[in-house]
Amino acid sequence: MQVISVMMLCAVAVQALWPIPTTYEAGNQTLWIDQSVKITYKGAQQSTYGYGATNNNSTWTNKIVTNAIERTYDTLFNKNFYPWKFHPRNTNFEPALTSSSTFVKSITLVQNATDPSDIMKPSAGGVNEAYTLTMTSDGVVTITAASSIGLLHGLTSFTQLFFQCSSGGGVYSPFAPVSISDSPKFVWRGLNVDTSRTYKPLSDLFAMVDALSYNKMNRLHWHVTDSQAWPLEIPSMPELTDKGAYISTQKYSPSDVQSLQEYGALLGVEVVVEIDNPGHTASIAFSHPELIAAFEVLPNWDTYAAEPPSGTLKLNSTAVYNFLEKLFDDLLPRLKPLSSYFHLGGDEVNMMAYLLDDTVKSNLSTVLQPLMQKYMDRNMAQVESYGLTPLVWEEMLLDWNLTLPSNTIVQTWLSDASVAETVGKGYKALAGNYEFWYLDCGKGQWLDFYQTDAAGFWPFQDYCAPFHNWRLMYSYDPLSGVPANATHLVLGGEAHIWSEQTDSVNLDQMVWPRTCAAAEVLWSGAKDASGQNRSQVTASPRLAEMRERLVARGIKAEPVRMPFCSMNGTQCAL
Ligand SMILES: *[C@@H]1O[C@H](CO)[C@@H](O)[C@H](O)[C@H]1NC(C)=O
Ligand SMILES: *[C@@H]1O[C@H](CO)[C@@H](O)[C@H](O)[C@H]1NC(C)=O
Ligand SMILES: *[C@@H]1O[C@H](CO)[C@@H](O)[C@H](O)[C@H]1NC(C)=O
Ligand SMILES: *[C@@H]1O[C@H](CO)[C@@H](O)[C@H](O)[C@H]1NC(C)=O
Ligand SMILES: *[C@@H]1O[C@H](CO)[C@@H](O)[C@H](O)[C@H]1NC(C)=O
Ligand SMILES: *[C@@H]1O[C@H](CO)[C@@H](O)[C@H](O)[C@H]1NC(C)=O
Ligand SMILES: *[C@@H]1O[C@H](CO)[C@@H](O)[C@H](O)[C@H]1NC(C)=O
Ligand SMILES: *[C@@H]1O[C@H](CO)[C@@H](O)[C@H](O)[C@H]1NC(C)=O
Ligand SMILES: *[C@@H]1O[C@H](CO)[C@@H](O)[C@H](O)[C@H]1NC(C)=O
Numbered sequence: 001m002q003v004i005s006v007m008m009l010c011a012v013a014v015q016a017l018w019p020i021p022t023t024y025e026a027g028n029q030t031l032w033i034d035q036s037v038k039i040t041y042k043g044a045q046q047s048t049y050g051y052g053a054t055n056n057n058s059t060w061t062n063k064i065v066t067n068a069i070e071r072t073y074d075t076l077f078n079k080n081f082y083p084w085k086f087h088p089r090n091t092n093f094e095p096a097l098t099s100s101s102t103f104v105k106s107i108t109l110v111q112n113a114t115d116p117s118d119i120m121k122p123s124a125g126g127v128n129e130a131y132t133l134t135m136t137s138d139g140v141v142t143i144t145a146a147s148s149i150g151l152l153h154g155l156t157s158f159t160q161l162f163f164q165c166s167s168g169g170g171v172y173s174p175f176a177p178v179s180i181s182d183s184p185k186f187v188w189r190g191l192n193v194d195t196s197r198t199y200k201p202l203s204d205l206f207a208m209v210d211a212l213s214y215n216k217m218n219r220l221h222w223h224v225t226d227s228q229a230w231p232l233e234i235p236s237m238p239e240l241t242d243k244g245a246y247i248s249t250q251k252y253s254p255s256d257v258q259s260l261q262e263y264g265a266l267l268g269v270e271v272v273v274e275i276d277n278p279g280h281t282a283s284i285a286f287s288h289p290e291l292i293a294a295f296e297v298l299p300n301w302d303t304y305a306a307e308p309p310s311g312t313l314k315l316n317s318t319a320v321y322n323f324l325e326k327l328f329d330d331l332l333p334r335l336k337p338l339s340s341y342f343h344l345g346g347d348e349v350n351m352m353a354y355l356l357d358d359t360v361k362s363n364l365s366t367v368l369q370p371l372m373q374k375y376m377d378r379n380m381a382q383v384e385s386y387g388l389t390p391l392v393w394e395e396m397l398l399d400w401n402l403t404l405p406s407n408t409i410v411q412t413w414l415s416d417a418s419v420a421e422t423v424g425k426g427y428k429a430l431a432g433n434y435e436f437w438y439l440d441c442g443k444g445q446w447l448d449f450y451q452t453d454a455a456g457f458w459p460f461q462d463y464c465a466p467f468h469n470w471r472l473m474y475s476y477d478p479l480s481g482v483p484a485n486a487t488h489l490v491l492g493g494e495a496h497i498w499s500e501q502t503d504s505v506n507l508d509q510m511v512w513p514r515t516c517a518a519a520e521v522l523w524s525g526a527k528d529a530s531g532q533n534r535s536q537v538t539a540s541p542r543l544a545e546m547r548e549r550l551v552a553r554g555i556k557a558e559p560v561r562m563p564f565c566s567m568n569g570t571q572c573a574l
């Protein structure tokens with residue numbers, strides 16, 4: 001049962017935590033914290049750390065825990081915020097620091113079990129992410145978890161209990177005593193970032209990992225290539241980026257990929273790389289024109305692809321098979337040390353393109369379906385040979401009727417019915433209905449319309465308009481329409497930032513804080529403890545506060561609402 005009994009010095013409903021824990025009890029006493037506080041880790045060994053501790057690299061467990069400790073100090077003392085927006089104007093809400101003030105005395109991290117050996121690349125559900133946190137009124141803090149990742153989540157919650165004084169005069173929590181017991185509803189909680197339509201520097205991807213971890217999300221799905229550009233360096237095939245990247249400065253080297261994986265592993269965020277195919281591959285034609293059918297058909301590209309440039313890997317070609325084998329033999333062994341998954345794409349394959357494919361010359365599904373089965377069987381066998389678990393988009397299962405290995409994770413996007421249909425066939429599913437969790441929607445068209453047609457497209461909305469605001473994202477239930485006996489097959493879901501109109505300049509704002517809404521649905525569930533839809537009225541002050549936290553931690557998240565709405569209760573509710 002969920003117990004939320006928060007009482008405070010001020011009459012404002014500041015509740016601090018996002019996503020909301022399974023159970024959360026807080027009091028109204030003030031505790032201060034300063035840089036002299038030590039954090040003791042009791043795992044296989046016992047070590048004590050202080051402010052300025054740096055990442056201990058002896059084992060992955062040590063790396064994850066010490067990185068979390070290092071970040072806890074940095075967050076509390078260097079990246080905190082002054083919460084004036086959550087108190088009525090002209091009130092003195094800050095506690096007074098006096099000689100009798102109570103400080104946090106000790107922070108103890110207890111790991112009561114051994115990490116699984118694949119803690120740096122856990123399989124979904126393979127790591128226990130639960131934690132408990134207690135903070136007594138006299139300043140004794142204990143976080144207990146079975147895994148290093150659980151301790152990381154506990155420390156993340158801990159930092160959310162503290163605020164910065166206006167004058168820089170200290171860091172305090174108004175919530176003691178605190179008791180939290182918490183674990184995730186779904187094991188796969190992800191964000192899909194597209195780096196083909198527009199490139200994102202590595203630092204942007206690191207920032208996404210930071211923000212995902214602050215929200216207890218655990219997957220960065222990296223849609224790294226697509227038809228518009230191929231930014232991923234493949235050492236055995238340098239021509240792919242030499243010819244297919246937009247410009248030589250917009251490439252990801254093998255060490256970039258590895259450093260993003262490592263950065264994620266330390267923060268409990270596994271990087272899952274997708275090479276979308278056989279559709280969405282026109283950028284391969286810049287270096288290997290012989291492999292691509294229907295490349296750059298103009299002006300009616302839309303007959304052959306969802307977006308320009310048209311072009312798809314040929315479906316019945318030994319040369320394509322050899323290309324894929326060489327590509328994956330280069331990439332997969334490099335991903336494998338820090339990833340348990342590989343995404344084989346498979347969305348929006350255009351049948352008309354195969355009319356122009358000299359190895360097929362047909363658009364009949366009866367001709368194409370067996371060829372697609374053979375094509376995907378080859379891909380699957382190679383992914384399996386590296387011990388990776390495959391993902392595909394829903395079309396491979398639901399439109400192409402392919403028989404897939406039973407461990408395949410099917411990523412749905414088209415509807416709630418897709419989730420139900422996927423699990424109905426016995427496959428594991430990811431949710432992420434585009435009408436709720438596509439972050440690119442509602443920006444308007446990026447296509448230009450000739451004068452003769454423009455009027456017919458006015459006011460130039462995109463296919464998935466309107467903009468999916470956080471309330472809409474928050475109203476999405478990944479289990480909607482899924483029979484009770486199959487909910488265990490829904491691993492979780494992802495929000496998606498397709499990037500036709502999102503680059504480094506607006507990435508943070510396009511993703512945050514809206515993805516926090518998905519994070520709470522995935523961690524806490526779409527329904528509250530009494531089975532009701534979660535309330536916007538209680539979520540919005542917490543989300544507004546989470547936004548301030550993200551900004552303080554370097555993420556340019558958009559405002560949730562004007563300060564007026566958060567300053568005094570629920571005056572903006574209707
Ligand atoms: C603080 O909490 C205690 C115990 O719940 C309660 O009796 C007291 O009235 C509260 N104080 C304030 C200032 O809200
Ligand atoms: C790293 O962790 C190990 C195991 O907990 C410990 O023995 C060692 O002293 C630590 N080193 C540093 C520099 O913290
Ligand atoms: C650990 O870090 C130290 C100091 O930066 C470095 O010398 C050592 O090579 C690292 N060891 C591993 C296994 O990464
Ligand atoms: C806060 O809102 C209440 C109404 O909900 C109002 O009575 C009160 O005056 C407001 N206080 C401030 C300081 O704005
Ligand atoms: C370890 O702690 C976690 C979090 O409190 C708890 O869920 C789990 O049951 C504990 N495991 C053991 C073996 O005590
Ligand atoms: C596929 O390619 C093989 C070998 O070139 C050919 O014999 C076969 O007819 C092709 N299949 C289709 C459906 O075109
Ligand atoms: C196949 O191509 C023909 C000729 O262009 C077209 O009439 C038909 O609609 C196409 N069928 C499919 C399934 O795309
Ligand atoms: C998949 O099965 C459905 C329903 O039987 C059918 O309409 C569709 O054409 C099939 N798809 C392919 C690619 O064969
Ligand atoms: C709860 O949310 C679902 C969407 O997940 C919606 O269909 C339903 O109408 C909502 N129920 C209420 C009572 O608002």
Ligand SMILES: *[C@@H]1O[C@H](CO)[C@@H](O)[C@H](O)[C@H]1NC(C)=O
Pocket residue numbers: 423426483485486
């Ligand atoms: C759920 O129950 C239905 C109806 O009894 C059954 O057809 C289906 O196979 C069950 N699904 C699972 C995943 O057990």
